[in-house]
Amino acid sequence: MEPQSGIKAWQWIVTVIVIIILIIIGVLVFGGDKTTDTIIDDTSTSVPNSITGVNRIVMSDQYPGNIVYLSSVQFENGGWVVIHSDTAGKPGAIIGQTYFEKGINPGRITLTKATVEGGTYYAMLHSDDGNKIFDPIKDLPLKDTNGSIIMKIFRAAASVGVEIKG
Numbered sequence: 001m002e003p004q005s006g007i008k009a010w011q012w013i014v015t016v017i018v019i020i021i022l023i024i025i026g027v028l029v030f031g032g033d034k035t036t037d038t039i040i041d042d043t044s045t046s047v048p049n050s051i052t053g054v055n056r057i058v059m060s061d062q063y064p065g066n067i068v069y070l071s072s073v074q075f076e077n078g079g080w081v082v083i084h085s086d087t088a089g090k091p092g093a094i095i096g097q098t099y100f101e102k103g104i105n106p107g108r109i110t111l112t113k114a115t116v117e118g119g120t121y122y123a124m125l126h127s128d129d130g131n132k133i134f135d136p137i138k139d140l141p142l143k144d145t146n147g148s149i150i151m152k153i154f155r156a157a158a159s160v161g162v163e164i165k166g
Contacts, residue, residue, distance in 0.1 A: 055125050055142050057081065057152045064156040066114045068096065068123065070107045077102050079142065080126040080134050083109055091122040091151070097134045115156035124151040 058072040073081055078101050084091035096111035115121055125142040129135065141149045 055079065055144075055150055057123055057125060057150065059123060059152055059154060061155045061157055062115060062121075063158060064115050064117045064119070066111050068109045068111065068115070068121075068154075070109070070123070072104055073100050073107055073125070074104045075100055075102050075125070077128070078132070079128050080139055081107070081109060082124045082126050082134070082136075083111060084122040084124060085113070086120040086122070089120075091124060094136060095121075097126075099128065099132050099134070117156060117158055119156045121154055121156065122151050123154060124149060 054074060054076045056072075056074045057070060059068070059070045062068055068083055070081060078099065080097050080099055082094055083096040085093050085095050087093070093113075095113040095115075096109045098107060098109045100107060109123075126134070126136075126139045127142055129138040141151070144150050
């Protein structure tokens with residue numbers, strides 16, 4: 001019998017399969033659709049802060065009271081988190097607002113009217129016209145890439161338990 005040298009056929013097949021998988025992974029990770037970059041570029045050249053993918057709010061239900069805690073709020077540019085009471089299932093009167101710088105920040109908002117047990121409230125992101133003074137006529141609600149207002153609906157409940165992230 002002759003000693004076997006070289007690479008066997010099954011080793012070539014496995015090598016080719018591994019290379020194909022690595023190419024596919026590379027295309028998925030480093031290539032693909034660049035629409036996120038286009039949206040950000042379009043936003044910065046048109047109306048700042050009106051439509052973007054980097055404005056968001058993370059929070060949970062809250063204990064009733066005069067303070068609302070935000071786990072995280074992210075603004076592409078500085079902006080306002082505005083708390084609205086509920087009016088017939090829609091955002092109503094403004095009961096508090098706080099300005100946040102651009103970037104990702106935790107935070108809290110002191111309210112002018114306390115939330116009540118069982119009440120529904122809305123934390124809505126608003127733009128800032130550059131003066132860091134909230135004006136509901138000039139500092140309009142921000143919208144996501146689908147044209148929907150960026151907001152988080154939450155409830156005031158004494159039994160929020162460990163889910164509260166304030």
